[in-house]
Amino acid sequence: MNKKDKFEALVCRTRAIVDSGGSSRIKLEHICELFRDSLPGYDWVGFYLIDPSAKDELVLGPYVGAPTDHVRIPFGKGICGRAASELKTIVVGDVCAESNYLSCSVDVKSEIVVPIFKNKKLIGEIDIDSHVVNSFDNEDKGFLERVAEITMDLVEDLVKES
Numbered sequence: 001m002n003k004k005d006k007f008e009a010l011v012c013r014t015r016a017i018v019d020s021g022g023s024s025r026i027k028l029e030h031i032c033e034l035f036r037d038s039l040p041g042y043d044w045v046g047f048y049l050i051d052p053s054a055k056d057e058l059v060l061g062p063y064v065g066a067p068t069d070h071v072r073i074p075f076g077k078g079i080c081g082r083a084a085s086e087l088k089t090i091v092v093g094d095v096c097a098e099s100n101y102l103s104c105s106v107d108v109k110s111e112i113v114v115p116i117f118k119n120k121k122l123i124g125e126i127d128i129d130s131h132v133v134n135s136f137d138n139e140d141k142g143f144l145e146r147v148a149e150i151t152m153d154l155v156e157d158l159v160k161e162s
């Protein structure tokens with residue numbers, strides 16, 4: 001299966017998870033697992049959420065992969081914080097060449113962070129780390145931006161619960 005068809009199939013499976021039973025947190029965990037298990041290079045897959053009780057700060061949400069020290073990230077800090085302040089997807093092909101970067105593990109070589117919006121307001125992010133350099137291209141960006149739209153209601157539920 002080529003990458004385009006694989007992404008189409010995953011969009012369909014992501015929608016099925018969103019429409020299934022269970023809590024929003026469990027559904028987001030299943031989506032993380034699905035991507036980690038289906039896509040080479042998706043080695044750490046997680047969601048960061050806007051913390052409504054803290055100003056301009058992200059808090060770690062559901063994820064799969066190695067535990068991270070970066071449970072809270074201020075806007076502007078690292079790739080996640082930059083995506084939050086610039087309100088756009090950021091792709092880093094080689095994290096070693098990046099000065100504003102928060103390292104989770106020496107194994108991570110490339111990263112993509114995609115903002116999630118609800119009613120044009122930032123509510124969270126999808127963050128993917130890869131153990132291979134240059135893992136993410138425009139097709140990954142397009143796929144994950146669709147996933148951000150499909151999962152926005154689940155993410156909003158978690159933001160409201162916090």
Ligand code: SME
Pocket residue numbers: 044068070073077078079080081100101102103104111127129
């Ligand atoms: N590398 C990220 C921090 C989060 S971890 O990848 C899970 C960053 O620079 O913002």
